[in-house]
Amino acid sequence: MDEEYYERPIPLTWIGADDLPLLWVNRFIGQNLEDHFVLTVGQSVDPPLIGTPEEKREQLDQIAYVPVKPVARLAFSRARCEELIGILNVIKDGYDQQQTEGGGGGEL
Numbered sequence: 001m002d003e004e005y006y007e008r009p010i011p012l013t014w015i016g017a018d019d020l021p022l023l024w025v026n027r028f029i030g031q032n033l034e035d036h037f038v039l040t041v042g043q044s045v046d047p048p049l050i051g052t053p054e055e056k057r058e059q060l061d062q063i064a065y066v067p068v069k070p071v072a073r074l075a076f077s078r079a080r081c082e083e084l085i086g087i088l089n090v091i092k093d094g095y096d097q098q099q100t101e102g103g104g105g106g107e108l
Helices: 053-061 078-101
Strands: 027-032 037-043 069-076
Touching (some): 069 078
8 A cells, every 4th residue: 555645834833932032133244155144143332432522532543343242143044044034024014114104013
């Protein structure tokens, strides 16, 4: 008796995502390697410059670099890169539409 092969999609359920810390990121580095992409995300805060314009210039001259704290380094295939771009576009478009309509934030 031959076994029949059939395929059906199995839904994914995200379990525990709400238990993870929500981290603010504002710095990104992307690399493409031979067969995958690497995205490093991090956070930084610009140093405060206070005083007169001249004092601020002097303070700025003393800053060699602004440190970035990496919070995640992700590797994925080209197909997953396209999926990520699509998800980010949906999120961005939904945000833009909410802003145009004067609504608040929410899940998409």
